[in-house]
Amino acid sequence: MTDIQRETMEYDVVIVGAGPAGLSAAIRLKQLDADLEVVVLEKGSEVGAHILSGAVLDPCGLDALIPDWKEKGAPLNVPVKDDNFYLLGEEGKVRVPNWPMPPLMNNHGNYIVSMGNVCRWMAEQAEELGVEIFPGMACSEIVWGENGEVKGVVAGEFGIAPDGTKGDGYEPGMELHGKYVFLGEGVRGSLSKQVIAKYELDKESEPQKYGLGMKEIWEIDPEKHREGSVTHTMGWPLNKNAGGGSFIYHLENNQVYVGFVVHLNYENPYLYPYMEFQRFKHHPLVAELLEGGKRVAYGARAISEGGYQSMPKMVAPGVALLGCSVGMVNVPRIKGNHNAMLSGKAAAEAAHAALKDGRSADELSDYETEVRGGAIGDDLKKVRNVKPLWSKYGLNASLALGGFDMWTNSLFGASVLGTIKHGKSDAEATGKAEKFKPIDYPKPDGKLSFDRLTNVSFAMTNHEESQPAHLKLKDPKVQVDVDYREFAGPSQRYCPAGVYEFVDTDSDPKFVINFQNCVHCKTCDIKDPAQNIVWTTPQGGDGPNYPNM
Incomplete structure (x- = not known):
């Protein structure tokens, strides 16, 4: 369809994805210069429609971006009151005490949230600053410049028939051009994949690793509800078949988030992650909680788990990758939203400085320097060996060695294990x-x-x-x-x-x-x-x- 004629719109910065990273970038750009032209394109029917996360949110990202978020009504209403960790057997459980865990594992000061609702609120803040946000605008193509730089994206193409031809109601969409383009598509974004491949951004990094996160929202008996309670489990039903675990978060209104994560580097092709999740809910710990309640929502999303050593180069001419397009999840903490926000803020600051200097369509190297050397890099370096230890040696070794490694990194800023490699991709890990x-x-x-x-x-x-x-x-x-x-x-x-x-x-x-x-x-x-x-x-x-x- 190279013969298609499209209208074009020009912006200073075009942002793909109204998640925490993209919205943070938009907000920060307008904070720095109210006259910048900034647009956010979201493929979901509304902001938040495609957002799925645990989520216990570390507010450090919001603190840095919007310090008065409480006064502005951010939907962080349920502070974490207690942390519980269990190793499960088929019928029983063993409580893992909190005291041996490094301080970074403590959820004190964090909040149980709906990230969809947090993003909806962030979108309101962005629009008040003058950001244009267009939901229902899937970005289907990259627009390349004459010198191979990323010039913009194609968004809003509708009406293609099943055979790939233009249907009766065909709409060609628009080209949105930016002096810089930010890709905040989340895990395994389709445009991000193209950029990473074209510029070989991952040639010096380890393969990205992933988990599959599945989540249900339940309304439960008020007598069983403990607002602010956080529970994580490992072990049964996965045992040695796969890495992973569960989360149970008690939010407001007698609702509970029940989630299950399966690491996608499992070998057995007969493993059925969804059914592992369903089986998990029959454990007495969970069944007693949910009995008499009702499920009100379900969803699933891949999670980037490779951590520090799997982050590709984040910039190429005209483009920067944000948040989970890079992979910024802290696996043992099961948190990445704070880093996504910080990455959006850092990219915005790098772009603002470049635009102020009259630059455009080059590499925002200051952004990458800040991510790797700043708070995000510090957060991810401390836990970089937990995932490969788990993958190579199993759950028990991960708990012991991974815990030791996190302590040494936290106390001394270094690891006696160095940086462990991941090896195979998750696809290559599948056995015949x-x-x-x-x-x-x-x-x-x-x-x-x-x-x-x-x-x-x-x-x-x-x-x-x-x-x-x-x-x-x-x-x-x-x-x-x-x-x-x-x-x-x-x-x-x-x-x-x-x-x-x-x-x-x-x-x-x-x-x-x-x-x-x-x-x-x-x-x-x-x-x-x-x-x-x-x-x-x-x-x-x-x-x-x-x-x-």
Whole structure:
């Protein structure tokens, strides 16, 4: 479609993604210079519609960006009152005491929040400063400049028919050009992938590692509700099959966030992350809490877990990667939103200084220097070995060695272990089916546990069916010849929304993509063993519509 004529709009800074990183960048730019032209483009139907996070928020990012956030009504209403850590067996539990843990693991001063609602509030602050925010505007392409720099993005293309041609109601979208473009798409963003590949930004970093986070919101019996309580568990039901764990956060209004994370470097292709989550809720610790309650929302999202050693170069001509487009999650803390905010602030300050000097479309190297050498780098360096230790040696070694390593980093600013490498990508970690046995999962009971398609309806996801599937196959044959025949079709299990299935498996297997179910978690783009599935943006506004995630 290179012959398409589009209108163009010119800005000082174009920001893709109205998450905590993108909105922080927009706010900071306008704080520094009210006359800057700043636009934020969001693919969700509204700001917050595609935001899913735990979340216990460290407010240090907000403190730096909007010091008077309390007076301005930021939705941080539930301070953490108590921290609980458990190792689970199938029926029992062992409490892990808080005292041996390094101070960075303490949640004192943090808040249980809906990051969707925090982003909605941040969008209001940005708009009051004069930022233009356009929801329902998926950014489908990068606009490249004459010298190979990132010049802008294409947003708002609608009406492409399923065969890829222009439909009757085709709208070409617009080109939004910026002196700088910020990509705050979150984990595994489609434009960020292109930029990283074109400029080889990851050639000196370790492979990025990921987890799949699944989350439900429950309304529970008021007598069981403990506002401000935070619980994390490890062990059962995953045990040695995969790394990961759970979170249970008591927010206001008798609601509880129940979440489960599975590290995507698991080997057994028969592992079914969604069913591990459902099984987890039958543990007595969880079942007693949820009994008599009702699930009111469901969603899923990939999480960047590679940490400090997996962060690619963050800048290229005309473009900067923000937040989880780089991978800034502190894995043992299960927190990244504070770093996303700090990264947006740092990028904004670097861009403002460059624009003030009359520069444009070059590399904002000051941004990268600040991220690696400032508060974000300090946060991530201390915990950089926890994830690779867990991956290489298992949970117990991670608890002992990882805890020791965090203490030495916290006390002395150095690690006796150096920096441990991750090695394989999560796709490469998947083992062939012949080496493993299928896992027998109990059937959901419809009270505590639910089948996948029923739960997906609680994500309120929707995609216009008269468009091409946004989940692309590099080679359709590969999904049957490799994914199904060699790996027993893990795509039909690792997807938390039931997008993929194999039919006619007794005769001539066919791969079916039910893209309408997609909740934009990006797991397929990450875990597919042959890396044959490519996640791209559907038309704007499509996807989940999360209320309070």
